[in-house]
Amino acid sequence: MAVRNDGKVRIGLIGVGNIAQNAHIPAYLHQPDVELVAVCDLNKGRAEEVARKHNIAHVFTDYNEMVKLEDLDAVSVCTWNNAHAGATIAALEAGKDVLCEKPMAMTVAEAEAMRDAARRTGRLLMLGFVNRFRTSVGMIKELEAAGKFGEIYYAKATILRRRGTPLGWFTDPKKSGGGPVIDIGVHVIDITRYLMGNPEPVRVSAAVYSKFGDYKTKAVSRWEAFDKDNLVFGVEDLAGGIIHFANGASMVFDVSWAANTAETPLVSEIFGTKAGASLEPFVIYTEDEGYLVDEKPVVREVNIFDQEIRHFVDCVKTRQQPISSADDGVAVQKILNGIYASAAQGKEVTL
Numbered sequence: 001m002a003v004r005n006d007g008k009v010r011i012g013l014i015g016v017g018n019i020a021q022n023a024h025i026p027a028y029l030h031q032p033d034v035e036l037v038a039v040c041d042l043n044k045g046r047a048e049e050v051a052r053k054h055n056i057a058h059v060f061t062d063y064n065e066m067v068k069l070e071d072l073d074a075v076s077v078c079t080w081n082n083a084h085a086g087a088t089i090a091a092l093e094a095g096k097d098v099l100c101e102k103p104m105a106m107t108v109a110e111a112e113a114m115r116d117a118a119r120r121t122g123r124l125l126m127l128g129f130v131n132r133f134r135t136s137v138g139m140i141k142e143l144e145a146a147g148k149f150g151e152i153y154y155a156k157a158t159i160l161r162r163r164g165t166p167l168g169w170f171t172d173p174k175k176s177g178g179g180p181v182i183d184i185g186v187h188v189i190d191i192t193r194y195l196m197g198n199p200e201p202v203r204v205s206a207a208v209y210s211k212f213g214d215y216k217t218k219a220v221s222r223w224e225a226f227d228k229d230n231l232v233f234g235v236e237d238l239a240g241g242i243i244h245f246a247n248g249a250s251m252v253f254d255v256s257w258a259a260n261t262a263e264t265p266l267v268s269e270i271f272g273t274k275a276g277a278s279l280e281p282f283v284i285y286t287e288d289e290g291y292l293v294d295e296k297p298v299v300r301e302v303n304i305f306d307q308e309i310r311h312f313v314d315c316v317k318t319r320q321q322p323i324s325s326a327d328d329g330v331a332v333q334k335i336l337n338g339i340y341a342s343a344a345q346g347k348e349v350t351l
């Protein structure tokens with residue numbers, strides 16, 4: 001966009017459920033140079049309610065209509081996963097920049113079509129890989145650039161919920177494209193690959209299990225999507241495996257929504273020839289004067305959605321490429337779909 005006279009970026013939101021209402025909209029409202037001008041949701045009442053609450057002028061139920069708005073510079077795509085590709089491509093083709101929530105899409109073909117649309121139109125496509133905006137991650141990237149870790153050749157990525165299968169569209173493969181692999185595995189696999197220096201994935205070997213379905217555990221509250229009708233449980237609840245990269249490095253991973261194990265938050269660990277690092281706990285494993293040392297940097301907690309949205313708005317204004325690019329989205333999508341393909345075929349697959 002050409003920067004407008006008032007310096008403001010006009011934003012629209014496609015899909016205004018949980019993540020839009022609880023993360024994107026508050027983060028946009030924290031930016032002095034943003035104006036929310038349009039919302040779109042299949043659920044008209046929901047879109048109207050959000051528009052009323054935040055004084056947003058335009059309400060749509062069809063994103064193809066919304067992206068025609070002239071007084072609109074960029075959009076957040078916060079729909080179910082099955083509409084990420086359609087909404088993103090429609091917005092890019094209409095000349096708008098896009099911040100698309102994770103996962104990029106449901107298939108590699110969709111993800112590549114989104115990347116190609118961004119290239120063809122010259123618009124920006126940023127992926128909502130929000131963990132890239134942690135202060136600790138920024139620090140590791142700085143240390144990495146300074147050569148602190150040497151060659152990073154191995155990594156571990158874990159995120160394990162004990163009883164955390166969400167209620168709603170997440171478990172319906174037609175709307176989500178998959179279970180914990182595509183919902184939360186995407187976060188830890190992306191962030192670990194990012195810390196490894198974004199190597200190109202080439203092969204995956206994985207196992208995937210569906211053992212819990214719609215469990216009824218007592219005294220446990222579950223994440224609930226806005227719509228909980230027509231519940232379908234057709235996706236996995238645990239996966240594990242190994243991802244190989246073109247530079248010879250590899251990453252082992254395990255992810256679950258439900259498993260009889262300790263609840264484990266996003267844990268990402270990189271192993272370098274000179275030093276290693278882990279997130280949660282945030283530790284640098286190194287040496288000093290020939291002695292083994294664990295460094296525990298003190299970092300200020302930040303609202304990562306505020307950081308992500310600020311970066312998107314800056315990219316829209318300056319035309320710089322975002323740090324979570326469409327190419328990263330495609331690389332991660334290849335891994336996610338490779339995990340399912342490997343499990344289905346019972347062998348390692350080439351990506």
Ligand SMILES: NC(=O)c1ccc[n+]([C@@H]2O[C@H](COP(=O)([O-])OP(=O)(O)OC[C@H]3O[C@@H](n4cnc5c(N)ncnc54)[C@H](O)[C@@H]3O)[C@@H](O)[C@H]2O)c1
Pocket residue numbers: 014015016017018019020040041042043046061063078079080081083101102103128130168169183225226227
């Ligand atoms: N970054 C994160 O940590 C994070 C966390 C939660 C969800 N997400 C992602 O955000 C997206 C939305 O998840 P949610 O939890 O907000 O779900 P949600 O069900 O609460 O909201 C999704 C909204 O999109 C609307 N929608 C669906 N298809 C649409 C279409 N074609 N056009 C217009 N509106 C449409 C639905 O009606 C609903 O209101 C998902 O892709 C999810 O993976 C990211």
